[in-house]
Amino acid sequence: MHQTYTTRRNAGNSFARNHNTVRHTKRSLGSISQIVIVSMLTLIFGLIYVAESTKATSFDYEISKVEDEITEMNAKKDDLAVEKARLNSVATAKNSTVAAAMEDATVTGYVAD
Amino acid sequence: MSRTNYQHLVTNPAASTSHRIKILKNVVLIALGIILLRLFFIQIVEHNAWVAKADEAHTLLETITAKRGEIYMMDEDEPVAVALNQTTYQIIIDPAVTEKEGIKHALETYAKDYIAVNIDDIYNTEGLRYSIVAKNVPREAADKIAAENLGAVWFKKNNQRVYPEGDLASGLLGFVNADGLGQYGVEGSLNDALSGKDGLLKATADVNKVALSIGKDNVKIPAEDGKNVVLSVDRGLQKGVEEIAVDAINNTAATNASVLIMDPNTGEVLTMANLPNYNPSDYGNVKDASAYINYTTEVPYEPASICKSFAFSAALNEGAMTADTTYFNEGYTTVDGWKIQNAEQRASIYGTINMKTALYWSLNTGSIQALRLLGGSASEITQQGREKLYDYYYNKFRLGQISGIELIEAEGFIPDPNEGWGRDSVYANMTFGQNLGITMIQTATAFSAVVNGGYYRTPFIVKGTMENGELVEKPHTEAIEDKILSDETSAAMRDMLIYNRNYKVRGGIDKPGYAIGGKSGTAQVVRNGAYDDTFAELIGSYIGFVGPEGELPKYVIMVKMWGEGQSIESGDAMNLFDKISNYAINYLKIPPKA
Numbered sequence: 001m002h003q004t005y006t007t008r009r010n011a012g013n014s015f016a017r018n019h020n021t022v023r024h025t026k027r028s029l030g031s032i033s034q035i036v037i038v039s040m041l042t043l044i045f046g047l048i049y050v051a052e053s054t055k056a057t058s059f060d061y062e063i064s065k066v067e068d069e070i071t072e073m074n075a076k077k078d079d080l081a082v083e084k085a086r087l088n089s090v091a092t093a094k095n096s097t098v099a100a101a102m103e104d105a106t107v108t109g110y111v112a113d
Numbered sequence: 114m115s116r117t118n119y120q121h122l123v124t125n126p127a128a129s130t131s132h133r134i135k136i137l138k139n140v141v142l143i144a145l146g147i148i149l150l151r152l153f154f155i156q157i158v159e160h161n162a163w164v165a166k167a168d169e170a171h172t173l174l175e176t177i178t179a180k181r182g183e184i185y186m187m188d189e190d191e192p193v194a195v196a197l198n199q200t201t202y203q204i205i206i207d208p209a210v211t212e213k214e215g216i217k218h219a220l221e222t223y224a225k226d227y228i229a230v231n232i233d234d235i236y237n238t239e240g241l242r243y244s245i246v247a248k249n250v251p252r253e254a255a256d257k258i259a260a261e262n263l264g265a266v267w268f269k270k271n272n273q274r275v276y277p278e279g280d281l282a283s284g285l286l287g288f289v290n291a292d293g294l295g296q297y298g299v300e301g302s303l304n305d306a307l308s309g310k311d312g313l314l315k316a317t318a319d320v321n322k323v324a325l326s327i328g329k330d331n332v333k334i335p336a337e338d339g340k341n342v343v344l345s346v347d348r349g350l351q352k353g354v355e356e357i358a359v360d361a362i363n364n365t366a367a368t369n370a371s372v373l374i375m376d377p378n379t380g381e382v383l384t385m386a387n388l389p390n391y392n393p394s395d396y397g398n399v400k401d402a403s404a405y406i407n408y409t410t411e412v413p414y415e416p417a418s419i420c421k422s423f424a425f426s427a428a429l430n431e432g433a434m435t436a437d438t439t440y441f442n443e444g445y446t447t448v449d450g451w452k453i454q455n456a457e458q459r460a461s462i463y464g465t466i467n468m469k470t471a472l473y474w475s476l477n478t479g480s481i482q483a484l485r486l487l488g489g490s491a492s493e494i495t496q497q498g499r500e501k502l503y504d505y506y507y508n509k510f511r512l513g514q515i516s517g518i519e520l521i522e523a524e525g526f527i528p529d530p531n532e533g534w535g536r537d538s539v540y541a542n543m544t545f546g547q548n549l550g551i552t553m554i555q556t557a558t559a560f561s562a563v564v565n566g567g568y569y570r571t572p573f574i575v576k577g578t579m580e581n582g583e584l585v586e587k588p589h590t591e592a593i594e595d596k597i598l599s600d601e602t603s604a605a606m607r608d609m610l611i612y613n614r615n616y617k618v619r620g621g622i623d624k625p626g627y628a629i630g631g632k633s634g635t636a637q638v639v640r641n642g643a644y645d646d647t648f649a650e651l652i653g654s655y656i657g658f659v660g661p662e663g664e665l666p667k668y669v670i671m672v673k674m675w676g677e678g679q680s681i682e683s684g685d686a687m688n689l690f691d692k693i694s695n696y697a698i699n700y701l702k703i704p705p706k707a
Contacts, residue, residue: 056327057319064323075200075252085194085277090352 172328173318179309181274182339184286184299185579186348192584193348195278196286196300196393202255203269204247208236210265219261220247223254249273274300276393282351284371284387284407285344285520285574288396296396297405302521303342303575312336341579345381350374353696358388361674361689367653368676371408372693373553377561377658377669380570380592382518382554385409408673410518413525413550416654416673417634418683419560420546421480422606423512425472426563427505428483430602436469436609440482440491448494449538453477456635472609475633480544494537499530502540509569509597510559512551517571517593525550546634547644557656557671563606564630564658564666567598607666610658622691626705628666629694631657633683650678653686659694662706668697 029037086092155163184196204224206216217232227247235244250258255268274289287298295304312335317328324331358370374384391404399405406412428434442463445454457474471479485491488498506512506527513527527549528539542548554572562569571592577585598606610630617623634654637644652675658666672689674681697703 053327057325060325061323063326078197078199079252081194082197082199082275082277085197085275088193089277089279090281090348091279 171317171319173314173316173322173324175314177312177314177334177336178272179311179336180338181272181289181293182307182309183341183579184307185341185343186282186346186351187343187576188348192343192579195276195281195344195348197275197277199273199275200252201249201271201273202247202252203245203271204250204255204258205243205245205267205269206235206263207242207265208238208244209242211263215261215263216246216266219258219263223257224250227251227254274394278348278352280390280392281348281355282346282386283390283393284405285346285385286393287405287407288393290396297521298407299342299344299520299574300393302519307339307342309339310337343576343579343584345383345574345576346385347383347700350697350700351384351386353700354384354693355386355388355390357692357696358386358672358689361685361692362388365674365681365685366676366679367674367681367685368679369408369674370689371553371673372689373409373557373671374693374697375557375561375572375669377565377666378568378570380558380561380572380589381576382572382574383668385574407520409553410516410520410522411552413513413523413552414652414673415547415549415636416551416553416556416656417546417636417652418475418477418480419556419632419634419654419656420549421472421475421483421544422563422610422632422656423506423510423559424480424483424487424502424544425468425609426598426602426606427502427509428487429605430505430567430598431487431501433486433489434468434483436605437467438486439465439467440471440479442466442471442476442478444478446478446481446541448481448541449535451535451538453481453538453541469609469612472632473613475545477545481541484540484544494540496531499536499540502543503527503530505597506543506549509595510555510562511569511593512555512559513549514555516552516554516558517591518554518573519575520554522554523552525552525555527551546636553671553673557669560656560658560671561669562597562603564603564610564669566600566665567596567603569593569595569597607658614657617691622695624695624698624705626662627698627703628660628662628664629657630666631655631687631690633687635681635683648680650676651680651682653681653683655683655686655690657690657694659697659703661704664706667703668701670694670697 181198183194183198185192186195187193204220213232213236220228220232224247227250229248230244230246232246235241235246249271258266259268272293276283276286283298285298287296287300287302289300290296293308295301295307300307313332314324314334315330315332316324316326317331318324354372354374358372362368362370368389370386370388372384372386372388373382375382385407387406387408389404391399396405429436442455442465444458444463445452447453455474455476455478457476459474462470462474462476466476466479468479468483470476471482481494482491484498484502485494486498487501488495490498507514513525515522515524528536528543530536530540533539539548558569558572571589571594573589573592575587577587579585607628607630610632611628612630614623614629614631617629618625623629632655634656636652636654637646637648638650638652639645640650652673654671654673656669656671659668659670660666670690670693672686672693674686674689
């Protein structure tokens with residue numbers, strides 16, 4: 001059986017002389033850190049979502065309030081239109097003090113051009 | 114002595130525990146099975162129902178109510194609102210909680226006219242809860258009552274129809290019922306246009322029922338408000354005419370009167386009155402539902418001698434006679450063995466008279482003679498005569514047909530010229546307005562064609578719509594305009610109808626400088642299938658036209674007066690016409706011939 005031997009010294013000399021020795025080790029986050037980071041990210045995104053939703057909902061409340069105001073203003077407008085129509089009605093005009101002070105027209109005539 | 118062995122009764126503790134665990138295990142498994150089964154049903158079998166239930170809990174589903182269109186009349190050239198909408202409130206209390214004196218004081222102070230019940234009665238009724246104490250309360254008054262902060266008081270919003278002119282033209286306008294549906298009159302006939310189209314809001318909502326925009330299935334279909342309809346009716350003219358008609362009712366035996374004024378040159382209706390009126394805001398308290406009826410369009414009747422205008426027009430237009438054509442008047446004539454008499458039997462009109470005189474005295478023998486001449490004979494009513502009269506009545510004057518006005522209408526009827534028993538006597542009667550059924554609007558439209566130069570024009574009462582505060586006039590593209598009589602026929606008829614009123618000019622009733630013509634009609638009432646010859650009940654009618662002398666008429670006025678069991682002569686209707694005619698000349702500023 002054929003075998004090759006290399007002395008430790010020779011091998012050690014060629015590697016170590018005038019050189020710093022660097023040991024390359026693969027490093028990674030521990031499982032707990034990963035859970036914490038994912039949780040944090042989830043929490044942050046969750047908070048952003050809740051904040052945006054709340055913001056949208058607050059706008060919805062604003063819209064609802066404005067719509068209520070529009071309805072109220074329209075109701076007031078209708079009330080005023082009804083009041084105006086009542087004041088302009090023939091019956092109101094006829095019973096007014098101005099009408100009461102008027103005299104009946106007895107003769108209507110036309111003047112020739 | 115033998116010993117009894119009780120060994121088998123001794124309990125083995127280990128075996129007992131194992132047995133209990135087995136039972137418990139089985140119970141748990143069964144319970145688990147039941148839960149799984151239920152979950153299966155909920156999530157698979159009843160999936161849709163549960164999803165719907167969940168949606169219902171957080172979904173807002175609302176109808177966006179369309180605003181009912183307003184109704185306007187004309188005030189000369191300016192549209193004025195006569196039917197509007199107002200938000201009002203019903204006030205509801207819980208007598209068990211609401212303080213009696215507080216609510217009583219608040220209602221009497223702010224909403225006295227709207228209290229619907231006796232407050233004391235409510236509090237004296239044992240066990241009564243949630244009672245409506247006031248209705249149609251205006252918003253301002255409701256706000257003041259709410260500010261009192263009384264316990265257990267609720268305000269329910271209503272949309273109320275308001276008629277600022279009160280009972281003006283109620284028979285024409287109709288009313289809106291508690292369900293928001295237009296009934297009778299314009300409210301009923303134009304309900305679809307006035308109602309508009311409701312919209313829909315479907316949205317995800319929070320606990321406060323505020324619609325949220327985050328829902329993915331949100332739907333908002335806006336409501337389409339109803340159209341604001343402008344009627345051609347002049348408010349001031351309508352009011353004046355109604356006052357005159359009420360006065361006429363109060364001074365005669367009549368209980369009802371209807372008046373129609375229209376422009377014969379366009380078909381535009383200016384007045385449509387049905388008296389007595391009712392308050393459309395309080396329609397529920399009307400005792401006699403006949404008050405809701407618009408007699409000018411919905412009730413066919415026999416306008417009697419007014420129809421002589423149509424029979425004479427037909428004979429003139431066919432060249433069968435002229436105003437000077439003569440016949441022998443005996444005071445009666447016999448048709449199909451029936452003796453038909455004239456109402457007027459004075460000696461001076463017996464013998465040979467002309468058609469102008471026959472129309473002046475409204476002689477039935479004259480109109481029957483016109484029918485005979487129309488059929489080519491001076492002594493007999495012929496098939497040709499009947500068919501020609503039918504052609505004029507039904508096809509040309511469109512009597513017995515829907516006129517096309519934008520209101521609820523009755524059709525009426527014109528008998529067939531050939532089918533049925535006693536056609537000659539039926540057609541003889543038709544010449545003086547019996548044995549047929551026609552409405553006032555049909556009669557006035559046909560009469561307009563007689564006097565306006567011979568043009569039949571579809572009548573209309575909707576002038577247009579109000580859009581952004583401006584009147585947008587409606588083009589009457591589908592209206593009929595047929596030349597049915599010659600200019601000469603129309604002119605001859607105007608002359609004869611003016612001649613009918615010569616004595617009115619002499620009497621100073623008709624003003625000089627105006628061309629006013631007319632024809633009266635006194636209708637017998639049919640009782641038990643036959644005309645009542647006792648004349649215990651008569652319907653009086655009059656139709657005429659008004660215009661400056663030498664010009665085409667500006668207005669056609671038709672009046673009808675009647676009363677259950679009352680004998681109303683055409684003279685009563687004519688007197689009403691005279692007053693309305695003079696009022697219209699002044700109101701509409703029609704100048705006389707210079």
